[in-house]
Amino acid sequence: xxxxxxxxxxxxxxxxxxxxRHGPRFPVVRILLRSLSIVVFLALWQLASIHHLKWPxxxxxxxxxxxxxLALLSLLHAPKIAKDAWFSIIRVLAGFGVAAAVGxxxxxxxxxxxxxxxxxxxxxEVLRPIPAVAWVPLATLMFASAESSMxxxxxxxxxxxxxxxTIHGVERVDKRLVTAALCLGAGQKAIFREVILPGAxxxxxxxxxxxxxxxxxxxxxxxxxxxxxxxxxxxxxxxxLQKYPEIVVGMVLIGLLGMGSSAIIRAVGQYMTxxxxxxxxxx
Amino acid sequence: xTPQLAPEKRAICLENVGVTFEHRGNCVEAVRDxxxxxxxxxxxxxxxxxxxxKSTILTAIxxxxxxxxxxxxxNGTVISRPGADRGMVFQQHAxxxxxxxxxxxxxxxxxxxxxxxxxxxxxxxxxxxxxLTGFEHHFPGQLSGGMQQRVELARVLVNxxxxxxxxxxxxxxxxxxxxxxxxxxxxIWDKSRMTxxxxxxxxxxxxxxxxxxxxxxxxPASIKAEVIVSLQRPRCADTTVSSEFVKLxxxxxxxxxxSTYQGGYFRGLRKEEPEGCS
Numbered sequence: 001x002x003x004x005x006x007x008x009x010x011x012x013x014x015x016x017x018x019x020x021r022h023g024p025r026f027p028v029v030r031i032l033l034r035s036l037s038i039v040v041f042l043a044l045w046q047l048a049s050i051h052h053l054k055w056p057x058x059x060x061x062x063x064x065x066x067x068x069x070l071a072l073l074s075l076l077h078a079p080k081i082a083k084d085a086w087f088s089i090i091r092v093l094a095g096f097g098v099a100a101a102v103g104x105x106x107x108x109x110x111x112x113x114x115x116x117x118x119x120x121x122x123x124x125e126v127l128r129p130i131p132a133v134a135w136v137p138l139a140t141l142m143f144a145s146a147e148s149s150m151x152x153x154x155x156x157x158x159x160x161x162x163x164x165x166t167i168h169g170v171e172r173v174d175k176r177l178v179t180a181a182l183c184l185g186a187g188q189k190a191i192f193r194e195v196i197l198p199g200a201x202x203x204x205x206x207x208x209x210x211x212x213x214x215x216x217x218x219x220x221x222x223x224x225x226x227x228x229x230x231x232x233x234x235x236x237x238x239x240x241l242q243k244y245p246e247i248v249v250g251m252v253l254i255g256l257l258g259m260g261s262s263a264i265i266r267a268v269g270q271y272m273t274x275x276x277x278x279x280x281x282x283x
Numbered sequence: 284x285t286p287q288l289a290p291e292k293r294a295i296c297l298e299n300v301g302v303t304f305e306h307r308g309n310c311v312e313a314v315r316d317x318x319x320x321x322x323x324x325x326x327x328x329x330x331x332x333x334x335x336x337k338s339t340i341l342t343a344i345x346x347x348x349x350x351x352x353x354x355x356x357x358n359g360t361v362i363s364r365p366g367a368d369r370g371m372v373f374q375q376h377a378x379x380x381x382x383x384x385x386x387x388x389x390x391x392x393x394x395x396x397x398x399x400x401x402x403x404x405x406x407x408x409x410x411x412x413x414x415l416t417g418f419e420h421h422f423p424g425q426l427s428g429g430m431q432q433r434v435e436l437a438r439v440l441v442n443x444x445x446x447x448x449x450x451x452x453x454x455x456x457x458x459x460x461x462x463x464x465x466x467x468x469x470x471i472w473d474k475s476r477m478t479x480x481x482x483x484x485x486x487x488x489x490x491x492x493x494x495x496x497x498x499x500x501x502x503p504a505s506i507k508a509e510v511i512v513s514l515q516r517p518r519c520a521d522t523t524v525s526s527e528f529v530k531l532x533x534x535x536x537x538x539x540x541x542s543t544y545q546g547g548y549f550r551g552l553r554k555e556e557p558e559g560c561s
Binding site: 174176177179180181182183184185186187190194195198199201273274275276278 | 345347364365366367369370371373376377378379380381390391394395422423424425438439442
């Protein structure tokens with residue numbers, strides 16, 4: 001179509017050529033652009049807080065990036081931050097680990113069995129919209145130690161994305177593949193191992209990556225319960241002590257750790273599903 | 284319609300078979316009162332308009348879809364479940380995307396517990412035969428549609444099934460690739476003479492491949508006519524321009540056209556829903 005090649009695509013990323021008419025987009029250019037976006041964002045923030053912008057956000061008491069950077073520097077010199085990070089990482093990993101194990105197992109069972117779906121999924125659907133913070137009072141009652149309560153909150157954060165992605169992954173498995181495997185002499189167990197599990201894997205990995213993020217998401221909530229260490233605790237404590245730049249430091253640290261751990265999961269996931277990385281072919 | 288055969292020569296035998304199933308809440312009568320026989324070593328093509336229920340016959344023989352009435356036996360045994368003795372070639376996208384070509388082809392062998400060295404040897408031979416040497420460790424998604432169908436065929440043949448069932452296996456390929464695949468199938472079949480049932484809506488394909496063509500009526504499918512293809516074997520793409528071929532083609536097209544007008548578009552207007560659902 002002559003006209004289509006001349007007009008600019010409405011959604012360049014969805015266009016077959018991938019928006020190539022921008023000119024070549026080398027990885028270097030993209031990395032530079034992404035770094036630039038952070039710099040611009042920080043600069044705008046700095047300007048807004050220097051000029052005490054009042055509207056739409058009141059920046060009077062919001063610390064500027066430079067203040068936050070100074071707070072971060074002093075924090076990095078203090079030995080406590082490593083311990084804070086360590087405690088938080090352990091909590092998130094514990095909650096996430098349990099959520100992954102339970103979520104994937106339940107998801108697989110619900111995905112393959114209508115009976116399990118009817119029996120298990122309904123109460124879970126009721127629990128799903130309850131935010132992590134609403135769990136705090138009950139979590140402290142449910143577990144003897146504060147540590148377990150905190151891990152439970154991070155578990156809640158990670159559990160539902162993993163569960164739902166697993167169910168979705170199993171349901172999405174192409175029935176033709178199951179039929180084909182049956183015709184080649186595969187039994188029930190082999191179907192599960194050879195078709196259902198790998199078929200659901202990309203979706204499960206996606207769920208794990210999202211779940212890792214939402215687990216960090218609920219960390220501050222978890223560490224509000226109690227504690228002496230932890231980045232969430234540090235953030236909450238800074239608010240109580242009116243150390244505003246430190247709040248930002250805590251938030252940024254959580255953001256970075258969450259982003260990093262999700263990226264690790266995605267990288268491992270891509271390594272485990274080489275077939276899903278093939279462009280052009282089916283799946 | 285088909286002459287009664289001695290029991291030992293019947294590879295596939297359908298007697299008054301009906302298939303009714305539920306599809307998206309609707310009751311569909313796909314096959315009604317269908318009787319057919321396939322001799323051992325015979326290549327039968329089932330030719331019919333799209334959506335006439337011809338694929339359903341194949342899935343019933345494969346044991347994927349249960350029959351609602353009548354009897355269905357393969358080599359004298361009643362079919363109740365899928366099995367590796369009846370190899371089924373699907374139209375497309377039935378290869379395991381997460382398995383390499385080698386692993387896809389050896390799938391059936393692995394299910395039977397054949398040792399690794401033996402698998403590699405068997406698969407290596409068949410890969411050479413279908414001309415995909417060098418692609419052993421590619422994923423299906425990295426291959427063209429035609430290559431994927433070669434793998435599909437090889438994956439079924441490696442199981443050495445007694446019966447080969449093919450459900451429009453070349454339907455999604457471009458015309459040129461389809462002819463290549465037909466010639467490949469002919470060359471394989473000429474060597475093995477495996478009992479085969481091939482479902483297609485392509486008249487040329489049916490005549491080129493089959494010993495016998497069963498022309499189906501509209502849904503619910505039943506056999507409308509039988510055409511014996513006495514073209515000499517081995518056949519190749521050139522066969523399709525012979526005068527005998529053209530004569531057969533005219534005959535088949537006439538039969539197909541009649542079946543389309545009989546039911547076809549007007550069936551829906553008269554609201555003649557298939558009855559007999561339970």
